[in-house]
Amino acid sequence: MTALDAAAAGCLLLGSALALSAGIGLMRFRTTLDRMHAGTKPQVLGVLLVLLAMWLHRPTWGYAGPLLLIGVSQVITVSVAAYMVARAAYTRQSSGDDTELPSPEDRSAD
Template sequence: MSVLDVAAAACLLAGALLALSAGVGLVRFHNTFNRMHAGTKPQVLGVLLVLLAMWLHRPGWATAGPLLLVAISQVITVPVAAYMIGRAAYSRESSDDDTELPSAD
């Protein structure tokens, strides 16, 4: 196993853990603004780490092009979507109570 394979595995594992933490945060947090933060920050970094792992697994320009395109689109679109969700929640004057998920009890 080469050093690149170990680095790719570490990036893949870290990215998967960040994506998992984003999903857990979406379920555990109680209002829109906290969920918005949980769904954007670790998710983008997780996707970028998975893309880096993919490139480390098969380094080269043929692989780097599409992965770079996906990375740039993630970095641009996720913050814009979070901003629009935040604006909608703020203009609606949402409180902690009206944005809660139904309980599983």
């Protein structure tokens, strides 16, 4: 195993752990803004680490272009989506609606 393969494996494991933590955060947090934070921050970093692992596995310029395009698209689209969710949650909260969602334990009691 070369040093690049070891670095790729480390990035892949760390990226998948961050993506898993984002999924767990989406299930555990109760408010919209908390869920939004859990779904954006670790998820984007996790995807970027997985893309880096893919490039470290085959470090050529042919792979770098599409992977860079995917990474930039992730950063831009997640930022815009988070802004729109936060704006909708703020509007809903200021109009008197409740933005707190039931927890998985509360949903299973129904």
